[in-house]
Amino acid sequence: MSCYYAKVVVKGSPISKSNFKLFNLSGRAILPYNSGKYHDRYALYEEEIAYATMCQNPNLILTESLIAILKVYYKSSKRHPDTNNITKSIFDGIEKSGLIINDAQIRRLYIEELYDKVNPRFELELYAESKYNISYKISGNETLLDPIEYTPPSNKVVKSPSNLPKDNLKNDHKKSCYICLKPLGENAGMSADNGNKFICEGCFKKLF
Incomplete structure (x- = not known):
């Protein structure tokens, strides 16, 4: 029987793989699992995603190319990981669960960054390309929203004509x-x- 759709919801603040890497003596990046240190968090988070995926989609395997709709809910709009890096963490766990064969199956990915102070989480929906298509449009807001401004960290110098040699x-x-x-x-x-x-x-x- 062919499977065309799956949904995964994992509660808790999403974390990025890049924040938890250590390096061995040869300089190769590793992700520890049982070092007893802070860096174990990524491996444990990956296992949490895999377990939640299997529980929510028992005996389900998606084998064809997929469209992915990812909604990431952070506690705060000001302090959170880079959403682009979050996708690697999530799909590593999804692949480990066996729901997909390989994350290369994700041919179209749509990400939305949202905020929920009480219930941070991510929601992922996977659609088989043979059965589903997706379209989107960009439109102006009827009411102008307050902009979310980004500034460089204090230790980063922004190059401009005033401070370039x-x-x-x-x-x-x-x-x-x-x-x-x-x-x-x-x-x-x-x-x-x-x-x-x-x-x-x-x-x-x-x-x-």
Whole structure:
């Protein structure tokens, strides 16, 4: 019997895989399970997702390509993990449950970030592409909402014309080669180090 739909709801604040990585002596990222430390939380969360998925969808396996609708409810609109990273955590647990064969089955993914201070959770619906399609539209709000503004962390410097070195400004004709120190024209040379340095063509060729 073919299966075309499944829904999973897991209560609790979603967590991101990237926040719980440790590294072994060779520099390879690992996700500990029983270290007795804070980093175990991801592996345990993955197991929680797998268990909830199996309980809510017993003996169900989706084998074809899928459309995924994901609604993530955080406690706060101000402090929470990056929603784009949350998807990896969720689909790792879904795959472990056996509900799907592989997360590569997810060919279309739609994510919505929502907030519920009392009941944080995620709700995931999976639709088989052979049976379902999806469409969406963008429309203006009838009433203007209060914007949710984002600011960089205090330890991150935002580059702007006021704090960039003068020789890095595109319109500054006085920029010079980082290696030979010869002046460069407005569009001459190659940029390096995220645009913080410039290298003339001659020095660039010598590097290779």
